[in-house]
Amino acid sequence: MAKVVYRVTFEPDGRTLEVPAGRTLLEAAQAAGVQLEAPCGGRGTCGGCRVLIPDDPPAPSEACRRVLSGEEIGRRLRLACQVRVRRDLCVVIPEEARRRDQVILTEGVAFDVPLRPNVRKVAVRVPEPSVTDQRADADRLLDALAEAGLDGLTVGPAMLRELPRRLRTLDFHPAAVVVGREVVHLDRPTAVDACYGLALDVGTTTLVGYLVNLVSGETVAVASRANPQAAYGDDVIARIEYCGRQKTGARTLQALVVDALNEILAEACRRAHVKPAAVYEAAMVGNTTMNHLLLALPVDAIARAPFVAASASSHSVPARSVGLKIHQRGRLYTGPLIAGFVGADTVGVILATGMHAAERLTLAIDIGTNGEIVLGTRERLLACSTAAGPALEGARIRYGMRAAGGAIDRVDIVDGRVTVRTIGDEPPVGLCGTGLVDAVAALAEAGVIDPTGRMRPAEAVAGAPDLARRLRPADGEPAFVLVEAGEACCGHPILLTQRDVREVQLAKGAIAAGVRTLLDVYGAAMDDVAEVLLAGAFGNFIRPDRARGIGLLPDVPLEKIRFVGNAAGAGARMLLINRNLRYVATDVARGVEHVELSERRDFQERFAEAMLFPGA
């Protein structure tokens, strides 16, 4: 039987090709070399591949209805990935659906994100009122914007309050700032390029902000702060408990994190010479507790079984309603959450690494205060969260610190002699997460730490006098001197204590047990994993053999391990610069299967086992 083919013509280019019956229009477009955007990989969730079918368009699919508005469906728009070719077709690619400027995110994430921000700033000429044109100010502005191609917009009451004056001050020639479907500001028409957004990665221990130019897609400044909530507990459970004990606890923690985010905003703006009022939207990812604390949602149910959030949805709220000092009518978008301990940061990791579109089995580990693990392919994704603790971010460690100048990030023991390297080659100040892992790995390898994690007495390593000399108890617990007082900038020795080793054991044990449990639930073996992605600011500097050596990373060939940097932050930037990805994010968050480790006896057993070092 002859194969049935149909002719499909893509306008306005006029490219025509024959397409086997049953192919999707997206596949046909790709075959024709017609560029369509489909960051969701053709799953009908991002709305990027919308095309116009002028002649008798097929009934909209379930996905079309979800992603497109009634008005768009009526305008005969459909998603190319949802339309199968069953007759000759003429298809018009709307201007806005063609791929525009590409933005490549750095930091190990290579994923094309078309610039399609939720914020637009457009200069328009608005007809002045007259007796023959008595339209209300809002109507004349919206009509002018509709003529410029932006229709279906609204003007909220707060903007309306200054609209008449602004229109007249600007001689009816404003640059209108539109966030989502709402006009939030009228600026001078010459300021049309002053249009910024802020991507926020709100971590339990670390806060990072990326100031992004929404006209070019470029990240123009990055700033970070320690999360000041840490003063009230260094993991999320401790902070939730604080909120339960203290009536105003949640308000205190909300104010603290917002103050720090405003400092980040101010610093990034200062460095890039941008006014905070030219920042019209912030896009935030964070774990469920960070999300709820920032939005002032109740957190108590998160900490008790069965660990449910108040809301797992994405939200778009006035930025000022949470105290964020971007433009006074700017908005804050918060990414969707997966479960009580797996938040939008994990969704960001999935988006940034493209796991939701991956064909090969991929494992991602995001090391933060909680260690979130994701395993799967585009067909199925599993996620879990492990209480890794903040050790790998340098917290809860006697001489721990963030990865800044003077932090020890490498420890080597060669021929029984210890050498350390610091960031910026500055005099040693303390240990960052990378250095901590390196130190523990080196000491375990050298036999200073036994397979159960116990520091051996000095006598046991008498064969290496330098090591034996450094094994000097401090405050009644075993400890190892990494840097003698004379060499440290602080005037006292820099130690790795027995307790520090235990913290690392807890962290790596939790992560390794989580990985094994996910593999088990998925029904795969470690060998089936094609790639292991290590996310988290910490991962960029770690030595993979060392991390694998102590069991923090799984036992796979080193070439399978890839560092993807702060993938959560990269995900936040993607959500900031491409509003269509917000649909993808919601779809991903709903689709990921959450594995609740706390209820699994096998996890507890694996955890106990995984705390040991090799050789046990």
Add this chain to the structure above:
Amino acid sequence: MAKVVYRVTFEPDGRTLEVPAGRTLLEAAQAAGVQLEAPCGGRGTCGGCRVLIPDDPPAPSEACRRVLSGEEIGRRLRLACQVRVRRDLCVVIPEEARRRDQVILTEGVAFDVPLRPNVRKVAVRVPEPSVTDQRADADRLLDALAEAGLDGLTVGPAMLRELPRRLRTLDFHPAAVVVGREVVHLDRPTAVDACYGLALDVGTTTLVGYLVNLVSGETVAVASRANPQAAYGDDVIARIEYCGRQKTGARTLQALVVDALNEILAEACRRAHVKPAAVYEAAMVGNTTMNHLLLALPVDAIARAPFVAASASSHSVPARSVGLKIHQRGRLYTGPLIAGFVGADTVGVILATGMHAAERLTLAIDIGTNGEIVLGTRERLLACSTAAGPALEGARIRYGMRAAGGAIDRVDIVDGRVTVRTIGDEPPVGLCGTGLVDAVAALAEAGVIDPTGRMRPAEAVAGAPDLARRLRPADGEPAFVLVEAGEACCGHPILLTQRDVREVQLAKGAIAAGVRTLLDVYGAAMDDVAEVLLAGAFGNFIRPDRARGIGLLPDVPLEKIRFVGNAAGAGARMLLINRNLRYVATDVARGVEHVELSERRDFQERFAEAMLFPGA
């Protein structure tokens, strides 16, 4: 040629009939006796006649796309008025589209309004969380509501803040209150009937509130107040000027009107034994200035040519954002406006009188501080506003008062002797608008007032000694004693002064000139008008022959005149109890042609002429 007919079957009743090709499904349904709601008269604006066409529905029309959501279009819903029968069809009438309880509004307005409020209160059972069901609280609530038939809802941050606690307090068995598409409250499941709305008619001089049970559609209490803004100017121009002079003027006026509306709310709730927190939505109509002052929008451009509003749209804002003390997350809907001086109150009059669906030429006059006039049919409606002044509401008149006990509402002169009647037969206190018109008409008829409006000297009416005796100047201006001091409850005579007569002349002159101008623009004569509708609280008691006698009402046969009471308030109630009518209102507001009288020289001439009394 034989007429082409098709078979149309209406499910679930199974009624089948043959329909000539080209008829609409709405016409077919009406012919089949299938009850469908179409308050817009089949113009495709109200969305009431939505039907499901399971098999190959036609492409949605422009109107369908505007009124139906993408999701509804995808579910194969169409508007019956928009679908023409061109083949055999099976049509399913969705349960919600069948006519339910009818609500007949009183006060002269006979217009069926199906109960379809924007507020719904539904008891649902929400599955409790467990380790195998870790959905966020918001998701489990929304999923339960979707199962109950309410899908596509959201929960805003403020509601989310109390959601976890409320769900647990109510043992996961709440009555969810939904306003629009947002869940705003969780109540006890037994309180499912405690669901109220407040319709507000915010006039320049008078404020009226109707408390409506949104489960039954019944108006359970009415309360009114004088608009306290009157202390800062008794017409809208004076108030706008006050706002221009005083920096905090707009804020003062906003606070004053909201305080009075809250008093109305409290009084209506007290009388009906309803808690203000069980009032979840308010629907407000008012002229453009009242609308903008309440919403805190700038008013200055309204008072200067070309008289433009900041916004003519309808709005739905949190009621608390303007200070209205209904439920803390309740909403205020404000109806759409037509022009700078023709507001949502006029839209309300049009809706309540059904002028937008009228086939015969209809003239409506809404007498308030501004006199709004509407002329037309369903094909074309014209509207204008005239500065009638507050005289007919009893203000700016020496002994003027509202229509309350003791107000003179009738004045007769028989055989040269004066008799007056008061409301409630109480001792006379002052003159209400009705009595004022009656008095001026009686005095003009008796020759006490000459055709130019001048009070004649006593000598000129010497033939009627009672009248001559009553012509006694007061404070240097001519005046007529309606009630002698001894008969009045206040201990002083109740006068009609020369200035009072001038106020009536201005009011009736403005209205009459407006009517004539609209007729002229429409290209019709007074004889072409099939019906004259008189709206405004004042109209219910006026004697039509008297009003016609002085030229306040046009010179048409009395049987053409109908009083429709407070039609603006009736319109507000319609918008409160049927959310589909809000689309109709927006359509009407956009469609009405506004005639700007101030710019027309012919209006000025007509005005001068119309101020005279018959016989001039």
